Amino acid sequence: MDHDTSSRSSRTPVTLLGLGDMGTALAHAWLAAGHPLTVWNRTPAKAGALVREGARTAPTPAAAIASATGPVVLCLLDDASVTEVLDGAGLGGKDLVNLTTGTPEQARDLARRSEARGARFLDGGIMAVPPMIGRPETGGYVFYSGDRELFERHRETLEAPAGARFTGTDPGHAALHDVALLSAMTGMFAGIAHAFALVDDEKDLDRTAFAALLTDWLRAMAGSAQGMAAQLESGDYTEGVVSNLAMMAAGNDTLLAAAADQSVDPRLLTPYMDLMRRRVTQGHGAEGLAGTVGLLRGV
Known part of the structure; x- marks a missing residue:
């Protein structure tokens, strides 16, 4: 890893508040890319390895923010932690980048409060796990939303740990994209769990081979998202339909009967x-x- 001082002096400094697993991964990536890094963490001992790599520590969040000449990145536990850390800090003229997982409304509220205190603001949603950070070949990226000029100004710095995708000037849109994708992932995990429950009692069934079949099938079916998007955009929910809703609803009876035969609780599917x-x-x-989307929204 290059710790050459002249190399670091040419890179945008980063101030990072929060050294959990994700924050630590981000810190290593910025150091590896040659960015001067100031860190703060509630438990100072967690910064030890980073200091040995060239980071400097700040005694308090306010001190870290006061000394910042580049983006101030927050990667904390939750929205309440962000509010606590920013309380009493001078935000005038600072560039805040919030990578703490939260809701769209929390992001919008934080943007309003930060801007009222003189800061520029970006919210982010990290679509990666810590081992993917600093490794572009893994495909990890971060959604950003809020101040577009701020995003463009710091884009190169933000892309050092992972890819950067701007989702719009509404500060809540990064969190909205993040939560929507994670919600889809959760539904997929529910289906995978149900599928494995169906085959779990079959002693002569190769689960590894079954997993390969399951992965291929889910990958093939994932393309249906594009068709649903087209239907929602046009308002014609019959557009391009191959298996219609009546057919699928009737087929559900077979899925439920099979679950009963295998002594599997169908609660992940029945809603x-x-x-x-x-x-x-x-x-x-x-x-x-596509019509079920409106039912979920109560329309």
């Missing part, structure tokens, strides 16, 4: 099956699944 059935009873059996 969505109920939505499908409800849409069919409303007279929309010729549609695809």
Whole structure:
């Protein structure tokens, strides 16, 4: 790793508040890319390895922010932690980049409060786990939203740990994209768990081979998201439908019967099956699944 002082002096300094697993990964990536780094953490001992790599520590969040000449990055536990850390700090003229996981409304509120105190603000949603940070080949990236000029000014610095994707000037949009993708992931994990539960009692079934089949199938079905997007954009929920909602709702009876035969609780599937059935009873059996989006929104 290059710790040459002249190399660091040409890079934008970064101030990082929070050294959990993700914060520590970000810190290593910025140091590896040659950025001067100031860190603060509630437990100072966690900064030891980073100091040996060239980071400097600040005694308090306020001191860290006061000395910042580049982006001040927050990677903390939650929104309450961010509020606590920023309380009493001088934010005038500072560039705040919040990478703490939160809701869209929390991001918007933090943007308003930060800007009222004289700061420029970006919110971020990290689409990666710590081992992916600093390794572009893994495909990790961060959603950003808020001040576009601020994003462009610091884009090269922000891209040192992971790719950077700007989602718009609404400060809540990075968190919205983050939560939406994570929600889809959670639903996928639910389906995977149900699938493995179905085969779990079969002693002669190769689970590794089954996992390969499952992965290939989910990858093939993931393309349906584009079709749903097109239907939601056009308002025509029958556009391009191959397997209509009535057919899928009827097929759900077989899935439930198989779950009963295998002594598997279907609770991970039944809420969505109920939505499908409800849409069919409303007279929309010729549609695809796009109509269930409105049911989730209560419209």
